[in-house]
Amino acid sequence: MQRILVTGGAGFIGCNFVHYIMEHGSVHVTVLDKLTYAGNESSLVGLPPERFEFIKGDICDSVLVDRLTASVDAVVHFAAESHNDNSLQDPRPFMDTNLLGTYTLIEAARKHGTRFHHISTDEVYGDLALDEPTRFTEDSVYRPTSPYSATKAGSDLLVRAWVRSFGLRATISNCSNNYGPYQHVEKFIPRQITNLLDGHRPRLYGKGLNVRDWIHVEDHSSAVAAILERGRIGETYLIGADGEQSNRTVVEKLLHLVGQPSDAYDLVTDRPGHDLRYAIDSTKLRRELGWRPLFEDFDAGLAATVQWYQENEDWWRPQKAETEVKYAGQGH
Numbered sequence: 001m002q003r004i005l006v007t008g009g010a011g012f013i014g015c016n017f018v019h020y021i022m023e024h025g026s027v028h029v030t031v032l033d034k035l036t037y038a039g040n041e042s043s044l045v046g047l048p049p050e051r052f053e054f055i056k057g058d059i060c061d062s063v064l065v066d067r068l069t070a071s072v073d074a075v076v077h078f079a080a081e082s083h084n085d086n087s088l089q090d091p092r093p094f095m096d097t098n099l100l101g102t103y104t105l106i107e108a109a110r111k112h113g114t115r116f117h118h119i120s121t122d123e124v125y126g127d128l129a130l131d132e133p134t135r136f137t138e139d140s141v142y143r144p145t146s147p148y149s150a151t152k153a154g155s156d157l158l159v160r161a162w163v164r165s166f167g168l169r170a171t172i173s174n175c176s177n178n179y180g181p182y183q184h185v186e187k188f189i190p191r192q193i194t195n196l197l198d199g200h201r202p203r204l205y206g207k208g209l210n211v212r213d214w215i216h217v218e219d220h221s222s223a224v225a226a227i228l229e230r231g232r233i234g235e236t237y238l239i240g241a242d243g244e245q246s247n248r249t250v251v252e253k254l255l256h257l258v259g260q261p262s263d264a265y266d267l268v269t270d271r272p273g274h275d276l277r278y279a280i281d282s283t284k285l286r287r288e289l290g291w292r293p294l295f296e297d298f299d300a301g302l303a304a305t306v307q308w309y310q311e312n313e314d315w316w317r318p319q320k321a322e323t324e325v326k327y328a329g330q331g332h
Contacts, residue, residue: 004021006075007077011033059102069108069111075108095147099158118155119175120172121175126275176278184319186327206269206274207248210246213241215293218295226290237288238282239282243298
């Protein structure tokens with residue numbers, strides 16, 4: 001594949017993927033991003049201009065999407081509205097981007113015979129009990145619990161239907177929670193880090209016992225690259241790095257990293273529909289494609305992430321005030 005279109009490539013996971021594939025190959029990458037609040041063109045600074053192009057645009061723009069898809073070998077679809085809290089406040093943007101946007105892209109890929117890879121989330125499977133050993137697999141039943149996860153589940157099903165009905169050359173991956181550089185400060189780990197750097201106490205929903213399965217964003221990028229190169233058409237692959245941690249444990253680790261007492265946080269009212277536990281079984285990905293995560297030590301990955309935010313205040317500072325005003329309005 002010589003030319004790849006990456007949707008949502010100025011967002012957190014998308015921009016990290018762009019950096020990864022350009023550092024590990026000679027492909028030409030076109031990024032299509034609407035530059036909503038979650039997209040940041042500065043996350044793409046330093047990429048070689050002879051192999052990179054940025055286009056500001058909407059994945060729901062069928063004319064633009066058709067033109068771009070016609071000129072590439074593959075589309076990697078990261079673009080999404082992705083914040084659960086936001087989906088509870090206003091579900092409509094999630095319907096537009098996650099459903100209509102995905103439809104627009106797969107129609108263009110179908111028309112031009114373009115290889116398509118769809119990025120999804122483990123949240124489409126709902127949640128798991130805190131005290132059970134079960135993990136999500138490719139055969140798990142979809143049980144989305146928020147407007148965000150419901151629209152992502154719907155987009156997955158659209159891709160599957162287009163594979164079956166129209167022969168779309170597509171794969172899907174559902175990944176666990178990502179962390180690492182360039183993540184918007186509204187998200188859990190960077191919000192806690194930047195609050196600590198600003199001298200504010202972290203806050204946790206409920207009792208902080210909810211569990212997430214964390215994966216460093218570079219490991220997500222390497223997994224997507226492997227699926228794009230070697231994945232079987234029509235298949236779904238779950239991406240995870242065995243990184244289960246409770247939210248409280250993550251905050252305690254962050255407090256330790258900045259030299260504060262492990263109990264220096266506050267508990268706030270839980271959010272509606274807050275999923276208890278996510279956990280990914282990535283056996284299929286590892287067995288079929290030979291993929292392994294590089295950042296298997298969560299503590300080391302977390303320390304590197306704290307260091308990145310310490311050293312890149314110019315990147316995250318413009319987002320911070322507006323984000324905290326929004327959370328304050330929600331009582332969090």
